[in-house]
Amino acid sequence: MTGTFKRLVGTSALALAFSAGSALAQTELRMTWYNDGIEGEVMQGLLDRFEEANPDISVVLDVVPYKAIIESLPVQLAAGEGPDLARVTDLGGLSQYYLDMTPFISDTEYWQTSFGPFLKWLDPDGDAINGFMTQLTVTGPYVNKTLFEQAGVEMPGDGATWDDYATAVNEVAEKLEIPIPMAWDRSGHRVSGPAIAMGAKMFDAEGNPALVDDGLKAMAQRLYDWHQDGTMSKELWGSVSGSTYLGANEDFANAQVVMYMSGSWQIPQFAETIGDAFDWWAVPAPCGPAACTGMPGGAALVGLAGTEHPEEVAKLMDWLAQEEQLAEFYGKTLFIPGHLGLAEGGVSFDTQDPRAQHALETFAGAVPAISPVAFDLQGYTNNRVMFNALISRLNEAIVGELTLDEAYERMTDDVTKELAEKERQ
Amino acid sequence: MAQQSDQTTGDRLASLAGAPVRLLFRALDPLFTAIQRGIGTKRMPWIFLLPNLVFFGLFVILPLFINFFYSLTGGTQLYLTDRPFIGTEQYGYLLDCEAFTDPQTCREDRFWKGIYNTLVFIFFQVTFMVLFSLITALILNREIRARGFFRAVFFFPVLLSPVVVALIWKWILLRDGILNAFLVSIGLDKILFFVSPEWSMFWAIFVSIWAHMGFYTLILLAGLQAIPPDLYEAAEMDGTSKERVFWRITLPLLWPNMLVVIVLALIKGVQIFDEVFVLTGGGPGTATQFIVQYIYNTGFTNQVQNFGLASAASVVLGVALFVLTMAQLAATRRKDDV
Numbered sequence: 001m002t003g004t005f006k007r008l009v010g011t012s013a014l015a016l017a018f019s020a021g022s023a024l025a026q027t028e029l030r031m032t033w034y035n036d037g038i039e040g041e042v043m044q045g046l047l048d049r050f051e052e053a054n055p056d057i058s059v060v061l062d063v064v065p066y067k068a069i070i071e072s073l074p075v076q077l078a079a080g081e082g083p084d085l086a087r088v089t090d091l092g093g094l095s096q097y098y099l100d101m102t103p104f105i106s107d108t109e110y111w112q113t114s115f116g117p118f119l120k121w122l123d124p125d126g127d128a129i130n131g132f133m134t135q136l137t138v139t140g141p142y143v144n145k146t147l148f149e150q151a152g153v154e155m156p157g158d159g160a161t162w163d164d165y166a167t168a169v170n171e172v173a174e175k176l177e178i179p180i181p182m183a184w185d186r187s188g189h190r191v192s193g194p195a196i197a198m199g200a201k202m203f204d205a206e207g208n209p210a211l212v213d214d215g216l217k218a219m220a221q222r223l224y225d226w227h228q229d230g231t232m233s234k235e236l237w238g239s240v241s242g243s244t245y246l247g248a249n250e251d252f253a254n255a256q257v258v259m260y261m262s263g264s265w266q267i268p269q270f271a272e273t274i275g276d277a278f279d280w281w282a283v284p285a286p287c288g289p290a291a292c293t294g295m296p297g298g299a300a301l302v303g304l305a306g307t308e309h310p311e312e313v314a315k316l317m318d319w320l321a322q323e324e325q326l327a328e329f330y331g332k333t334l335f336i337p338g339h340l341g342l343a344e345g346g347v348s349f350d351t352q353d354p355r356a357q358h359a360l361e362t363f364a365g366a367v368p369a370i371s372p373v374a375f376d377l378q379g380y381t382n383n384r385v386m387f388n389a390l391i392s393r394l395n396e397a398i399v400g401e402l403t404l405d406e407a408y409e410r411m412t413d414d415v416t417k418e419l420a421e422k423e424r425q
Numbered sequence: 426m427a428q429q430s431d432q433t434t435g436d437r438l439a440s441l442a443g444a445p446v447r448l449l450f451r452a453l454d455p456l457f458t459a460i461q462r463g464i465g466t467k468r469m470p471w472i473f474l475l476p477n478l479v480f481f482g483l484f485v486i487l488p489l490f491i492n493f494f495y496s497l498t499g500g501t502q503l504y505l506t507d508r509p510f511i512g513t514e515q516y517g518y519l520l521d522c523e524a525f526t527d528p529q530t531c532r533e534d535r536f537w538k539g540i541y542n543t544l545v546f547i548f549f550q551v552t553f554m555v556l557f558s559l560i561t562a563l564i565l566n567r568e569i570r571a572r573g574f575f576r577a578v579f580f581f582p583v584l585l586s587p588v589v590v591a592l593i594w595k596w597i598l599l600r601d602g603i604l605n606a607f608l609v610s611i612g613l614d615k616i617l618f619f620v621s622p623e624w625s626m627f628w629a630i631f632v633s634i635w636a637h638m639g640f641y642t643l644i645l646l647a648g649l650q651a652i653p654p655d656l657y658e659a660a661e662m663d664g665t666s667k668e669r670v671f672w673r674i675t676l677p678l679l680w681p682n683m684l685v686v687i688v689l690a691l692i693k694g695v696q697i698f699d700e701v702f703v704l705t706g707g708g709p710g711t712a713t714q715f716i717v718q719y720i721y722n723t724g725f726t727n728q729v730q731n732f733g734l735a736s737a738a739s740v741v742l743g744v745a746l747f748v749l750t751m752a753q754l755a756a757t758r759r760k761d762d763v
Contacts, residue, residue, distance in 0.1 A: 071726050078503035078730075093728055179600075235600060239619040240706030241714045242722050384728035399622070399710035406529070413532075418729040424500045424509055 027312045029059045031301075032073060032086040034066045037268035039134065039333040046329065050319055057312050066245075077304065084307040085317070087134055089299045091121045092381035098122060098130035099303035104314030105129060111321065114339050121379050122300060131302030132321045133338020134329070138363045138370065139193045139263040139294035141165070141286070142270070145279035147258050151175040155283070162194060162222060162286045166231050169258040180233045182226065183248035184261040186240070188387025191394070193295040194261075195219040196373045197288030202386070203376065211386050211415055212408045215290065220394055220404060227398045238399045243388035252280070263294070264363035268334040271356040282359035284366060293371040296378050298338055336364055382419060389414035489743070495736035501729055508733070515737035536738055538711045539719035542626075546715060547694035550630045554690045555683065558638050562645035563675075576646075580639035590636045591703035598628060619705055622712035629701045629713050636700060637693065641686045648682030649675070681757070688753035692746055716742055 031047075033040055040063050047059045062083065064072075069088060076082045077097040088094055100123075102108055111119070111129050122130040148155045151172040156164040166182065173181035184190055196202065199215030226232040236248050252260040253273045270280050285294040301320070303313040319325065323341060330337045330347045334356060337343045349360055377383055389411045397407035461469055491505065496515055498508035523530035528537035565576050582590060597603045598618045605615040618624040652675065660670050676683075698717035701707070707714035707722075714722075716738065724735030 074730065075503070075725065090728065233617075234620045234709065235617050238709040240708040241711050241718075242707060243726065244706050244708075382728065388727060395708075396710045399620075399708070399712070401710040401712075402529070410534070418727065418731070421499060421731050421734075422501050422729045424511075425502070 026055070027057050027309050029057060029085065029307075029309060029312055029316060030062055030083040031059055032062050032064055032069070032083040034064055034069050034087060036066075036265045037272070037333060039268075039329070039335070042329055042332045046320060046325055050316060053319075054315070057316065059316060070245075077306065080306050082304050082306050084309060084313050085131075085301060085303055087299055087301050089297070090384055091298075091300055092124050092379065093384055094302075095123050095125075095130070095381065097304055097306065098128065099305045099307060099310055099313060100128035100130065101303050101310070101314040101317060102129050104311050105318050107318075114321070114323075114341055116340065118298075118300070118338055122302060124379055124381050131300045131317065132326075133298045133300050135265060135333070135335035136296065136298045136338040136343075136367075137264045137336065138296055138366050139190055139261070139285070140363060140366055141259055141261045141283055142252065142266065142359070143169075143259045143281050143283055144252070144255060144257070145281040147172050147176055147178060147255070147278070149279075155281075156286075158284060159292070160286055161288065162197075162219075165259060165286055166222075166226060170231055172258045178256065178258055180236075180248070180251060180257045181231050182259045182261070183232060183236055183251060183257045184223075185248065185263075186237050186244065186246040186391060186395070188243070188384075188390040189295055189297060190261055190263070191219065191223065191390055192377060192387065193285060193293055193374060194288065196295075196371050196377070197285065197291045197293050199288065199290040200373070202373055203380075209380070209382070209386055209415055209419070211390060212412050215288075216390075217404075217408065218288070220397075220407075223394065224398055224404055234399065237395050241392070241395070243392045263297070264336050264359070267356050267359045267363075270359075271334065271351055271353045274355075275353070276355075280355055280359075282362040284362060285369070291371040291373075292369055293374050294366055295374050296367070296370050300338075334360060336360070336367075382422065385415055385418045385422075389418075492736050492739055492743075495732055496740050497733075499733050501731070503732070511733070515733045516740075518734065519737055519741065533734075535711060535714065535719055535722075536716075539714055539716040539738075542711070542713060543695060543697070543715045545626065546630060546633075546697060546713075547691060550633055550694050550697075551687065551690045553630070554634050554638060554641060555686055557634060558641035558645055558686060559683070561638065561642045562649055565642065565646055566649040579642055582636045583639040585636065587636065587699040588703050590632060591700045594628065594632045594635075595704055620709055622709055625705045625709060625713045629697075629705055632704060633694075633697065633700055637690075641690060644682055644686050644689075645679065648679045652678045684753065684756055688749065691749050695742065695746060695749070 031043075033043065040061065044061055047061060051058055066089075069086070070090065073082065073086060073088070074090075074094060077094065082097065105111060108129060111132075115132050118133045118136075119127070119129060122128075143155065145155065148168075153168055153171045153175070156168050169181040172178065192200070192202070195216045195218075198218040199213075200219065201213055201215065202209065202211065204210040223232070227234055227237065236246055236251075240246060247262065248257055248260055249262065249266055249269065251257045252262075253270065255278055264282075267282075274280050285292050301317070303310070303317055307313050320329075321339075323339065326337070326339050327342055327347055329335075330339070330342060330349075332350045334349055334351055337347050343364075349357065351357060377386070380386075393402065393407040393411045393414065396402045396410075397404050402410065457469075457472070460472060464472075494505060495508070497510060497512060498505065499511040499514065500508050502508045519533050519536050521532040522537065525531075525537070528534045528541060531537045561579055565572060565579070569575070595602075599605070600615060600617055604618075609615060616624065618628055656674050656678075657670065660674060665673075696717060697715050698721065701713055701715060702718055702721075705713040707718050720735045720738045720742070723731050723738065
């Protein structure tokens with residue numbers, strides 16, 4: 001009996017030692033992630049497959065609110081306490097913290113041909129391989145087509161201006177007693193596209209940021225007027241302060257808004273939450289005298305330089321970045337591909353919803369019309385300084401704390417002050 | 426008999442549980458005796474205070490100094506050693522105003538708007554907080570039916586997280602919230618509370634009072650119960666009016682508790698952040714953006730995280746709180762002298 005007990009203890013100890021040994025040999029990577037729709041689930045599926053193929057690496061997907069990506073992650077990274085990988089939207093702004101995976105990737109040519117221009121967004125001053133775009137986004141409006149039909153108002157067609165839309169949505173809202181004719185996400189990024197359409201240059205001749213010009217003023221004046229005459233509700237932009245982001249996606253989904261200025265990332269969410277309850281219809285970016293443009297943008301998955309396992313990070317990223325995985329990812333998430341090969345060859349999107357398909361076509365088709373100014377602004381490392389100054393000061397004018405002229409002056413001061421602080425090292 | 430047996434078992438268990446403590450004290454005794462011999466009995470309290478002093482120093486005093494040094498630096502680097510020293514430039518920037526009464530004339534207008542909003546908030550919040558807490562405490566001190574239940578009801582919001590409090594009220598006050606549904610049901614128009622600066626400030630003050638009043642009521646209730654009942658009996662025998670009893674007996678004897686309530690409410694008022702941040706987000710515009718939110722935005726939410734400027738604003742806030750605390754101490758001393 002004693003002998004059997006001893007053997008049992010011995011075997012258990014040996015098994016424990018082996019399992020502990022194998023557990024110790026496994027490298028754990030942590031990926032910080034946020035969700036717009038179902039992409040977290042899709043990514044988790046891919047990670048499970050990667051772990052099966054690479055039992056020595058485990059990946060923990062830490063899903064956090066988007067606010068944490070914007071506000072907490074930069075502080076974590078500055079303190080050297082960040083994760084191994086993260087999904088980010090401040091693409092150039094965090095570039096100092098990215099891992100250059102070039103030494104660990106065998107086929108760098110594939111990365112250059114597949115992600116070429118987007119690699120520049122991540123590393124504006126160099127040619128490092130830091131990550132890939134989990135989605136390419138384009139800003140643009142959605143309209144509630146059903147409301148237009150019910151009101152008997154004709155939807156503005158191709159080449160329509162913002163003023164045309166403002167007139168039309170007011171007519172619809174008045175006839176059907178819809179509380180909000182037009183809503184925009186509370187974001188400087190969202191305002192920038194239409195401002196560029198009105199002629200805003202965003203940079204001076206030397207390439208320095210120059211936020212306020214006649215083009216920007218033309219759009220800002222419209223936004224100001226629309227908030228005063230009820231075309232836009234002050235409840236969205238006016239109800240918070242500073243550069244706080246607020247979306248009107250829920251109001252639009254509840255048919256409280258006739259036209260909603262947001263972007264392509266809303267497609268999967270609308271396909272799920274609105275479905276066929278009404279015809280939510282993506283329309284091309286309305287025109288101004290200079291262009292008919294939205295803003296490009298997107299989110300990227302990047303490796304982070306603070307990782308203790310750069311080789312494993314690069315191995316995971318290289319696996320995820322292959323066409324097979326990305327085709328599945330973009331297809332299931334309904335995201336516009338940030339992979340040139342897939343963008344050209346087309347992705348089979350996993351939806352039968354004609355509204356989602358139309359929206360995907362509309363936004364993908366808008367890419368060629370994007371103004372070069374918009375691309376430059378998106379690629380500018382400190383673009384969020386400009387976006388934040390724009391939205392926060394314009395908002396203060398809208399609620400009556402500043403005149404528009406004072407707001408323009410403050411926008412310029414804010415940008416100058418923040419950039420000067422950044423330069424001071 | 427059974428009870429006696431239980432007690433004996435209980436005593437034994439207590440004795441057993443206390444054994445390790447006794448053992449520890451016995452082991453430490455020679456050490457403390459030696460220290461006492463070395464430094465003298467008078468200095469021994471410092472030895473016993475040492476653990477708390479270490480924690481206080483590490484987590485309160487040291488961060489205070491670090492924060493002050495940050496306020497003398499610039500740039501965006503996180504670590505103090507990497508940041509350039511710029512002297513009092515951040516303070517100069519904060520205090521650069523043509524007219525301090527008009528935030529628009531200040532270079533850092535949002536800092537001054539934060540101060541102005543905080544002053545308005547604490548004036549109304551503290552006044553009404555003290556008033557309502559006093560009225561509630563006076564009522565709960567009387568022999569009313571279900572007194573215990575009402576005391577619990579008034580204290581309950583204190584137990585809630587500020588974020589939960591703000592979310593509950595936000596759901597009530599939104600365009601399609603309960604309050605607007607009620608207004609519509611009685612034939613009135615909806616009110617967009619968070620679009621109006623006045624309504625937003627009103628609800629920020631109201632929610633703050635609702636959430637914290639129970640705590641201050643409890644302090645005042647304890648003060649009321651400490652007033653000797655024979656004073657009231659004597660006043661009653663003399664035929665003194667109720668108003669006179671309140672002004673001449675209750676209020677003077679409750680004054681030390683009132684002072685504590687006023688100063689605590691003032692300090693909490695200056696520090697207001699979480700509830701209002703969730704409730705109004707500081708809006709509309711900057712109508713409910715208080716000084717702590719300004720510090721948070723400057724240090725953390727902007728793309729260029731200006732830790733130096735945020736630290737300088739924190740130092741200014743710290744000085745304001747220090748002045749308030751000193752005023753409390755002075756007022757308490759004066760009262761004691763009287």
